[in-house]
């Protein structure tokens with residue numbers, strides 16, 4: 549049997565295979581509250597070794613798209629408890645992706661219609677997803693952000709800590725800090741966005757400070773073995789550019805090596821796009837070097853890879869030891885029973901991207917299951 553299908557220990561979390569469901573925003577939790585549809589969706593996918601939930605706002609301020617779930621109110625946590633119970637009943641494990649979108653938001657989604665917050669007051673040329681009064685969805689330009697005061701940052705770090713505690717109380721096996729894809733932490737990391745002059749801006753050490761302080765606070769609260777982080781060293785989402793991503797992310801992983809984290813989740817190339825995409829440096833970003841830098845610094849968390857993996861690539865990555873875990877995104881949307889399909893080497897359903905965001909059961913829980921296909 550290929551190692552991809554073998555059990556593993558990821559920090560404090562024992563998983564029955566190394567196939568991970570990547571975080572996938574689906575915009576089906578009005579009021580930030582997971583509902584019956586979400587319970588069924590995650591229950592269907594419980595055979596994954598590990599499910600990472602869709603990105604979930606740590607606070608109302610951290611929300612940037614319509615109908616995404618949250619971790620900041622009782623009804624939402626009660627909804628998540630039903631999800632975690634369903635996944636555990638199916639023998640699966642589930643962590644929540646903790647999200648603060650920073651400037652990738654819209655005033656209509658913010659508390660009291662305020663400005664989104666960021667490392668900067670420069671607007672991102674990026675789109676967010678809104679649901680109109682008549683229930684139809686549409687994409688809109690993000691709103692101009694307000695640069696956070698230095699004195700506000702400890703409060704946001706504490707929001708991450710509280711959200712992590714709430715997640716564990718709601719039955720999650722751990723949390724994944726969303727440090728990827730141009731959201732708040734990435735907005736601090738990158739010199740193409742961060743134009744601060746305080747000790748959260750300027751040098752790489754200063755730009756990485758916020759991420760490290762969040763990791764410190766979360767690991768102190770729930771333990772490093774239940775804490776993970778996702779990074780996307782070269783993804784340009786939300787205009788996240790850096791002049792030297794190699795140097796920046798070497799520093800990031802060296803800092804992360806201070807904790808015995810559950811896993812480091814690395815998106816290789818442009819999220820959802822070219823695996824060979826790179827920025828800032830020439831030659832292309834080297835993920836093997838990144839892992840070596842992490843291990844040289846004493847890190848030994850599991851190494852999770854993502855982006856455009858198929859069956860063979862995933863088996864090769866794990867069998868060769870290049871990765872410990874492989875996260876699949878789009879394949880899990882259309883194949884709730886992806887693990888069984890890969891195990892039996894069966895064909896996969898193709899997801900319909902028109903159904904990715906919002907709406908009812910269509911393209912969400914209504915894909916043909918294995919028992920129904922020949």
Ligand SMILES: Cc1cc2nc3c(=O)[nH]c(=O)nc-3n(C[C@H](O)[C@H](O)[C@H](O)COP(=O)(O)O)c2cc1C
Pocket residue numbers: 570571572573574601602603645726728729778815819820821854855856857875876877878879904905
């Ligand atoms: C519909 C959709 C929603 C996504 N939502 C998230 C998200 O909430 N958080 C995140 O980190 N990445 C998100 N991503 C990126 C995926 O996790 C993954 O990195 C990407 O799809 C590439 O993996 P794949 O080739 O296996 O699909 C999303 C992707 C898609 C297609």
